[in-house]
Amino acid sequence: MVCRAAAPNSHPSTMPVHYVTYKGIKFPPAYNSVHSLSFAHNEFLVRDDDVFNITYPKSGTVWMTEILSLIRSHGHPSWNQTVLNSDRMPWFSTRLGLEAALSYPSPRLLTCHLPRHIFPKSFSHSTAKVIYTLRDPRDVVVSYFYFCKMCNSYEDPVSFEQFLRDFLSGELPHGSWFEHVRGWMQMKDRENFFFITYEELKQDLQGSVRRLCHFLGQNLDDDAISSVVQNASFTAMRQNPMCSSILLPADIMDQTKGQFLRKGICGDWKNHFTVAQSETFNRIYLEKMQGLDVAFPWDRDQDPDLTEQ
Numbered sequence: 006m007v008c009r010a011a012a013p014n015s016h017p018s019t020m021p022v023h024y025v026t027y028k029g030i031k032f033p034p035a036y037n038s039v040h041s042l043s044f045a046h047n048e049f050l051v052r053d054d055d056v057f058n059i060t061y062p063k064s065g066t067v068w069m070t071e072i073l074s075l076i077r078s079h080g081h082p083s084w085n086q087t088v089l090n091s092d093r094m095p096w097f098s099t100r101l102g103l104e105a106a107l108s109y110p111s112p113r114l115l116t117c118h119l120p121r122h123i124f125p126k127s128f129s130h131s132t133a134k135v136i137y138t139l140r141d142p143r144d145v146v147v148s149y150f151y152f153c154k155m156c157n158s159y160e161d162p163v164s165f166e167q168f169l170r171d172f173l174s175g176e177l178p179h180g181s182w183f184e185h186v187r188g189w190m191q192m193k194d195r196e197n198f199f200f201i202t203y204e205e206l207k208q209d210l211q212g213s214v215r216r217l218c219h220f221l222g223q224n225l226d227d228d229a230i231s232s233v234v235q236n237a238s239f240t241a242m243r244q245n246p247m248c249s250s251i252l253l254p255a256d257i258m259d260q261t262k263g264q265f266l267r268k269g270i271c272g273d274w275k276n277h278f279t280v281a282q283s284e285t286f287n288r289i290y291l292e293k294m295q296g297l298d299v300a301f302p303w304d305r306d307q308d309p310d311l312t313e314q
């Protein structure tokens with residue numbers, strides 16, 4: 006999600022949210038415009054040394070921003086502690102992020118939630134690197150539900166039941182999780198594409214950072230790796246106003262309704278889904294992910310054949 010101190014076109018919580026729609030996908034109005042999205046898609050020039058942090062919302066975007074900026078700084082935390090995450094890795098498809106991206110000296114670190122089919126066309130012919138972070142979609146939907154309650158650029162969810170239904174039918178802002186994942190995972194065998202899950206980051210952050218360094222061609226010694234791990238921990242991030250979103254104006258992010266860095270755990274869906282919701286979810290998940298030749302850490306719960314093994 007975008008974290009940016011200056012946020013024009015914001016909506017007080019009582020006003021309805023008029024989403025920006027581009028290619029049939031809804032985007033929050035505070036940051037996006039049809040022009041910024043169309044520019045990103047059709048005209049934005051990807052540079053060969055760009056590194057993109059790409060996610061579906063609530064999958065660990067800001068966490069990856071912290072990790073990648075710390076890797077870029079060889080583990081020294083001063084950049085992360087003094088510059089907003091959105092300025093370290095601009096959201097180039099948003100109005101303000103686009104300006105920042107265009108004036109960013111190479112090599113750039115850039116962020117977006119764009120699905121593959123509206124990602125910059127110029128990427129097809131470039132060697133720019135993409136890091137795609139995914140998360141158990143059940144935890145995504147729970148995290149997204151709470152985020153929408155506190156962020157006034159999103160409609161306040163009517164109920165978790167309705168929110169889950171909208172997630173499954175691809176009606177939420179930023180489009181369908183399933184299409185996002187399917188679109189990006191088509192690149193899984195490309196050399197300039199690296200995917201990782203939130204669950205892997207949680208399970209082994211040090212090993213994940215080492216793998217990221219290898220992909221990025223950055224040599225960090227053990228002390229530098231430890232510093233990345235320490236400064237990208239949930240606790241350290243909560244204490245860092247440059248990534249915790251507390252600097253956002255109250256009319257954008259209502260901090261009385263929750264925290265952006267909410268729980269930071271795997272499996273919170275179990276505290277929210279009913280048995281019936283879980284069964285419906287599994288059925289739709291299996292249908293929609295059919296033929297995608299990748300095993301994710303959460304797949305085991307969803308396939309009854311695998312669970313029984």
Ligand code: A3P
Pocket residue numbers: 006060061062063064065066067068144147148149151237238239240242265266267268269270273
């Ligand atoms: P929860 O709402 O489940 O706590 P995004 O940045 O894509 O919007 O994702 C936000 C989610 O990532 C939130 O999930 C947030 O707490 C979690 N997150 C961010 N930094 C984290 C960290 N260092 N460790 C664990 N989870 C983190």
